[in-house]
Amino acid sequence: MxxxxxxxxxxxxxxxxxxxxxxxxxxxxxxxxxxxxxxxxxxxxxxxxxxxxxxxxxxxxxxxxxxxxxxxxxxxxSPLDVRAARNAQSVTAAMHELAVREALPNLSTAELDAMRDANERFAEALRRDDADAAIAADDDFHGVLVTASANDAVRDVLERYTPVLRRLERLRFRSLSGRGSVAQHERIVALCEAGDAEGAAAATRANWQTLAPFIEDLADAPAAEASS
The missing domain is CATH 1.10.10.10 (Winged helix-like DNA-binding domain superfamily/Winged helix DNA-binding domain)
Structure with a gap:
């Protein structure tokens, strides 16, 4: 276009x-x-x-x-690139995991409520098959923890690498597989509320690793499709 x-x-x-x-x-x-x-x-x-x-x-x-x-x-x-997507996924998952660990000790009730609100908007966007609204709500959900971590280095790294993944997530949030993220978000909130830093960090990493099948689909696509 x-x-x-x-x-x-x-x-x-x-x-x-x-x-x-x-x-x-x-x-x-x-x-x-x-x-x-x-x-x-x-x-x-x-x-x-x-x-x-x-x-x-x-x-x-x-x-x-x-x-x-x-x-x-x-x-x-740039064409969608398998290696760049894999690298971005690894870095992004690690940064969000770190953000959870650093945010959780000082996480307030208001921030937990903001995460729940963002997840409700995320679920509603998926029901409407609105990929753009789903991505915005997903950004808001994870952004609460990134902001609460008060770690500028985490924010800067995510600013660089997250857009590579968001191109793929538009596909994921238009498919049924994207619906699983709602439950994953609920689990992250529950673990944060319980003060379980290790559990919340692991759940956050798992949530970002759900893009793996889409990256592998890209890898399996014919070279002409992947580079066009």
Missing amino acids: PVPVGRGLVARSLLREDAYRAIRDAIVEGTLAPGERLNDNDLVAWLGVSRTPVREALARLEQAGLVQTRPGRYTMV
């Missing part, structure tokens, strides 16, 4: 972070499809920012594995 038509999506007063997030979200949501060429002029017109924040955003997205650049030739959305 081409870069969306329209100008000035991002206010001129906003910083390069907004350009980065807008392009990243368009890739994760599938608006910008794997293999699609990205033209600086199109992105500048779409976002309503100068060329500099666009180029800086593309450089960050390349580091995150969402964009591929061949200097002087082209910039394109």
Whole structure:
């Protein structure tokens, strides 16, 4: 799909972070499809920012594995990559496990209630087959623990690697297998409420490892499909 038509999506007063997030979200949501060429002029017109924040955003997205650049030739959305997905899953699961361990000693009733609310929204989104809303609610659920951990390093690592997985999760949350995450979330909340740090950390890791079948499906796909 081409870069969306329209100008000035991002206010001129906003910083390069907004350009980065807008392009990243368009890739994760599938608006910008794997293999699609990205033209600086199109992105500048779409976002309503100068060329500099666009180029800086593309450089960050390349580091995150969402964009591929061949200097002087082209910039394109990265195809879904098996190795990158496996690496991202391992790192993301470990970071969320660490976040639980560091958050749990100081977790408040309000934060537990926020997790329950996010899981209810997550379940409702799955019932409506709304993958975007499911991903947003899932982000909110796990984000409570990441924020409560007060660990900036965990947050920064997740900011880099989670988008790679979110591209796959759009597929998972459109399938029946995604429904199991609701019960897994409930278990995480219960273990956190009971003060069981080891159990909550293990349940969180298991929850993020449920993407493994989708990664393996990607690995088993014909080379033409995986790289197109």
